[in-house]
Amino acid sequence: MPPRPLRRLEIEIDRAETSEIVGMYAIFGEAFPFENPKLARVMYAGSDPGPAVEDILKTYLHSEYNRFMIAYDVTQGLVPDPGCEMEGVDEDEGMSYGWISVGLVRDGTSMDSYAAGDLSVCASLKLLATEARDRSEDPRQLIVDKPSFRLALELRTRSKDGQARYITNPHLVVNTLAMWPFSHSDSTWEMAFKLLGWAVEYADRHNWPIWTQIPVGQRPFFHQAGFREVRAFTLNLNDYKPRESRDDWGTQEWVQMVYRAPEERRARSISPRGRGERRRRLSF
Numbered sequence: 001m002p003p004r005p006l007r008r009l010e011i012e013i014d015r016a017e018t019s020e021i022v023g024m025y026a027i028f029g030e031a032f033p034f035e036n037p038k039l040a041r042v043m044y045a046g047s048d049p050g051p052a053v054e055d056i057l058k059t060y061l062h063s064e065y066n067r068f069m070i071a072y073d074v075t076q077g078l079v080p081d082p083g084c085e086m087e088g089v090d091e092d093e094g095m096s097y098g099w100i101s102v103g104l105v106r107d108g109t110s111m112d113s114y115a116a117g118d119l120s121v122c123a124s125l126k127l128l129a130t131e132a133r134d135r136s137e138d139p140r141q142l143i144v145d146k147p148s149f150r151l152a153l154e155l156r157t158r159s160k161d162g163q164a165r166y167i168t169n170p171h172l173v174v175n176t177l178a179m180w181p182f183s184h185s186d187s188t189w190e191m192a193f194k195l196l197g198w199a200v201e202y203a204d205r206h207n208w209p210i211w212t213q214i215p216v217g218q219r220p221f222f223h224q225a226g227f228r229e230v231r232a233f234t235l236n237l238n239d240y241k242p243r244e245s246r247d248d249w250g251t252q253e254w255v256q257m258v259y260r261a262p263e264e265r266r267a268r269s270i271s272p273r274g275r276g277e278r279r280r281r282l283s284f
Helices: 018-035 037-044 050-060 119-134 147-166 185-206 216-224
Strands: 011-015 066-073 095-105 171-179 210-215 228-236 251-259
Touching: 011 185, 018 037, 018 050, 018 066, 018 095, 018 171, 037 119, 037 147, 050 066, 050 119, 066 185, 095 185, 119 147, 119 171, 147 210, 147 228, 147 251, 171 185, 185 210, 185 216, 185 251, 210 216, 216 228, 216 251
Parallel strands: 171 210
Antiparallel strands: 011 066, 066 095, 095 171, 210 251, 228 251
């Protein structure tokens, strides 16, 4: 059967609500392993990160230091169906293809807080803490030599050090950019630019820079949205894989990127493929 005709999507961005949490962690749970299969297996050691992600979303969805924005396609019958029905998404408003979380870091804010971190790392640490409690152990006494714990600490430390070196307070941190992985590639790009566009517009209004540390696969989205790379690093996943695994897990590259304040950058469009469009202005 030939693919259905496509046209430009009609995308709306709104503040995420509690009723959408299930759909949000379903998107993350599909997208992260799809984009980073070996990394996901190492970070979560075969466990389901869904409950940890759900708990993080419930805890921080209405925090004064975090904003969660969800993107809907409201085009009727002209884009590919994501392929499954997800709870937590209002079908009358359109299927959710993606969401973004950004944290506000002010002077004195703990760098260990979710606002300054990455969802995949926070979920890994929370999952390990939950597993420790299930074993009647003190989660504060996690075994440091546990491979997935060491990986999460390494990534958190690198992000903390990068923010201290390359960014100033106050600033925003892109905690996650989760796109529904089975949608058409054009949908993915347009959703990503819409969501990053909201973050850039908000940062510009307050003259704040933005920080992110992401697996290299997401770099093109951020490049086109006006971010620049300040550092890259590669980790050998074999150093963090489960001890019983004899497979070669290879390496994973991360990039650290910043979006500078307006006076430090050249104004540029963040619309998909350079096409201009009126964007909804949403405040923190």
